[in-house]
Amino acid sequence: MRETARANTTRKGVFRRALRPSLIAILLSSAMVSEPFLTQAIAQTFSFNSVTVEGNKRVDAKTILSYAGIARGQSLAAGQLNDAYQRIFASGLFETVDLVPQGGTLVIRVKELPTLNVVDFQGNKLVKDEKLTELVKSRSRLVYNPAQAEADAAQIAEVYRVQSRLAATVDPKIIRRSDDRVDLVFEITEGKVVENEGISFVGNRHFSDRRLKQVLQTKQAGFLRQLIKSDTFVPERLEVDKQMLRDFYLSRGYIDVQVVDATGQLSRERDATFVTYTVKEGQSWKIGRVNTVSEVEGVDAAEFAAVQKMRxxxxxxxxxxxxxxxxxxxxxxxxxxxxxxxxxxxxxNDRGQVLDVEYVIKRGDKVFVERIDIEGNTTTLDQVVRRQFRTVEGDPFNPREIRQAAERIRALGFFTDAKVDAKPGSSADGVVVNVDVEEQPTGSISFGASFGTASGLGLNLGFSETNFLGRGQSFAVNIGSASDTKSSGISFVEPALLGRDLKLKLGLSYDEANNANALYDTRKIAFSTGLEFPIAEQSRLELRYKAFQDTVKDVTSTSLLLLDEGDRGSEFGSGIGYIYTFDNRVTGLNPKSSLLFRFGQDYIGLGGDAKFFETTALAVAETKVFNEDVTLRAVFEGGAVKSFGGYDTRVTDRYFGNGKMRGFDTNGIGPRTADGDALGGNFYATVKLEAEFPLGLPEEYGITGGVFYDMGSVWGLDANPDGVDSGAHLRSAIGVSVLWTTPIGPLRFNFSNAIKKESYDEEQSFDLTIATKF
Known part of the structure; x- marks a missing residue:
């Protein structure tokens, strides 16, 4: 039913509420209009020998009399008659109510509310009827209630408000039908999305508007506004933004910072907002003297001071x-x-703007954790949430540990919200820790496309689940295909093996390269497993095992080295290794700088054909300068393969420097045959220095600039029957970048120029990379 609703509106108070208690009816029916007489009439009392009900069809007369509460022969004042009327009308069953005295009889004349025939929605395109039907409480075959219709309209409007359609209106109307029935129609005007046309700051002197905008959840609308959802106005985000701004300043020493206000003003057309944040920054403070004292007998303060890391x-x-x-x-x-x-x-110390810190060791209250209650998790198992606590039932209560557990629960990424608080337990020395979570989807199916000037167009299909079966495990399957490559892989990660901070990793992969630009093809099949665990606050160690089978085939090159590697066919290898990781990006003391370092070694020789040692290293240092508007980054990466036992490395073992250096094509540097085929090298090392900075464009466009300088080399062969150049010749390139962060993935445009190269190297002056997920 989609006919236009007639003008019988059902808004609260539109129906005639015939407010005529008996006393008012008497006064109006008589010519008692003088003020003295009116006052005397209002003060009198009434008594009725009988009370009758008229007009009721569905509601029993006894029910109406029970609402009225008037007994036969009872003396009533005018105010009591009005109360009786209000009780009957408040039942929500009647359209009109009249109390009419007729001699010694009181007639209660009612008109019942109609029955709902159909509940329909008009004008809605973004929200389906099915969802709105589930949302409203007005239902067919129920008694129509104007107040409930208004409440339903408000609920529908709230759905649109959450979608930032603040101009949306919902008008409930009725269409009269026969047999005392009505159709209820919600006429919806959805309106436009209210976007943030402008975000501004007042009072910020040390940080630019651009830098502060990066902190906020609220974003400003750009030219991709149809795809970007975070640029819509959601009032609830403002409080979150205020806290994020405050945390940003506090982490940088601004202890007196105040985020005074965050307001969003609607435009006259109600289709845009302008958000303004007012801050009082204060000054940045540094740490002064650091001291540790003990107020607990027998506890040595010096021993505790030795473990703290603050200068x-x-x-x-x-x-x-x-x-x-x-x-x-x-x-x-x-x-x-x-x-x-x-x-x-x-x-x-106001003079020096330093804070002297004294850590006091003291006795706390003897309070225990009585129990930990977890609510809201329908898919995620309790144990996944519970293992984020370092505290169990019966342990001493530590408020700081509870706060940290809450942060770990939120960091899982399984929940849209996680609230953790402590309440008094059943005894004075016990507390109950309550965890209330709200789950969110953790699985995804992705379709991706990639493009490289050398590799061409590639397609990728993947499935991933970060909370597999509600156990907090990760499971992923990926399949990819490009013009000359095929790849697939399966991975599984158990983050808490045996309930401990022990991560189990399993992986299986298949890669095949039918090289259109090389005179040989390769195939790699590999299995790997590992155990990762912490060894320090910022350091982790992984012990791993891997087994693989590599094949070099379809060699049509004239290179004696490649022909020999092809004759060896498929070779099997297996071995053990480790990788050490240091990462202070999360727990580092300086929020403007970070360091990531990885170092790994593998021994391949536990049976099979392949026998070699492999060492790899990666170091990334990053810092922000000029009030954090410019990011400086240095990346070092290197690797070495050393064979033994008469084994010579093959192209499947060696490094090619793919993507390691800008300015050169894929497989563009390193030893190369007379036919032009890249052989790879046993060693590689690269250093990349780069800076990223704003271009003066609005931050919401997500476009920044960069400059870079890359240098490195790929070199070394075990055997060299062709006499190719396998020396460690330094290559270098400079260039500029345009970085564009889009809703469908990050784009990077690199314009490069190789300034130091060998005659046989293959250059690439422009490179575009796009990774897309839908």
Whole structure:
């Protein structure tokens, strides 16, 4: 039913509410109009020998009389008659109610509300009827209730408000039908999405608007506004933005920062907003003197001071204090000191703008964790949430540990929200930790496209689930195909093997290259497994095993080296190794700088044909300068393969420097045959120096610029029957980049120029990379 609703509106108060209690009816029916007489009439009382009900069809007369509460022969004042009327009308069953005295009889005349025949929606395109039907409480065959219709209209409007359609209107109307029935129609005007046309800041002197915009959840609308959803106006985001701004400043030493206000003003047309954040920055403070004292008898303060990592002169940050408290409290637990708390006391030195920090070791209250209650998880198992706590039932209660557990739960990525709080338990020395989570989808099916000037167009299909079967496990399957390559892989990760911080990794992969630009093809099949665990606060170690079968085939080259490698066919290898990782990007003391370092070694020779040692290293250092508007980055990467036992490496073992250096084509550097085929090398090393900076364009466009300088080399062969150049010749290139962060993936345009090269190297002056997921 989609006919236009007639003008019988059902808004609250539109129906005639015939408010005529008996006393008012008497006064109006008589010519008692003088003020003295009116006052006298209102003060009198009434008594009725009988009470009758008229007009009711569905509602029993006894029910109506029970609402009225008037007994036969009861003396009533005018106010009591009005109360009776209000009780009947408040039942929500009647369209009109009249109390009419007729001599000694009181007649209660009612008109019942109609029955709902059809509930329909008109004008909605973005939200389907099915969803709105589930949302409203007005239902067919129920009694029509104007108040409920208004509440349903407000609920529908809320759906559109969450989608930033603040101009949406919902008008409930009725169409009269026969047999005392009505159709209820919600006429919906969806309106336009209210976008943030402008985000501005007041009071920021140390950080630019562009830098502060990067902190916010709220974004400003750009020319891709149809795809970007974060640029719509959601009032609830403003409070989150205020907290994120405050945390940003606090982590940089601005202890007096105040985010005074965050307001969103609607345009006159109600189709756009302008958001303004007002901040009072204050000044950045540094750490002054650091001291540790003990108020617990028998506890050596010097022993606790030795584990804290804080020095004078560094910028103050709450995370620095929290990390040191955690170290000291962990030491107390290792020493069996329960209910010991570390209290930081900060003393301001306004003259030098430094904070003196004193860590006080003291006795805390003897409070235990009575139990941990978890609610809201329908898919995720309790154990996944519970293992984020370092505390179990019966342990001493530590508020800091509960806060950190809440952060770990949120970091899982399984929940849109996670609230963790502690409430009093059944006894004075117990607390109950309540965890209330709201789950979100964790699985995805992705279709991707990639393009490279050398590899051409490639397609990728993948499935991933980060919370497999609700156990917190990761499972992924990926299949890819390009013009001359095929690849597929399956991976599985158990993040908490045996309930401990022990990560189990399993992987299986298949890669085949039918090289259109080379006179040989390769195929690789590999299986790997590993165990990863922490060895320090910022360091982890992975022990791993891998087995593989590599094949070099279809060799048509004139190279004696490649022909020999092709004659060897498929070769099997297996071995063990380790990889050490240091990463301070999350727990580092300086929010403007970070360091990532990886070092790994593998011994391949546990049976099979392949026998070699492999060593790899990666170091990435990054810092932000000029009030964090410019990012400087240095990347070193290298690898070495050393064969033994009479084994010579093949193209499947060696490095090619693919993507390691800009300015050169895929397989563009390193030893090369007379036919032009890249042979790879046993060694490679690259250094990349780059800077990223704003181009003056609006931040919401996501376009920044960069400059880079890359240098490195690929070299070394075990056997060289062709006499090719396998020396360690330095290559280098400079260039500029345009980086564009889009809703469908990151794009990078590199314009390069090789300034140091060999005559047989293959250059690439322009490169575009796009990775897309739908």
């Amino acid at each position: 004078s002169g560094v910028t103050y940050s709450p995370s620095i204090i929290e990390n040191n408290i955690a170290r000291m409290e962990n030491l107390a637990l290792r020493k069996g000191l329960n209910f010991v708390r570390i209290e930081p006391r900060l003393v301001r």
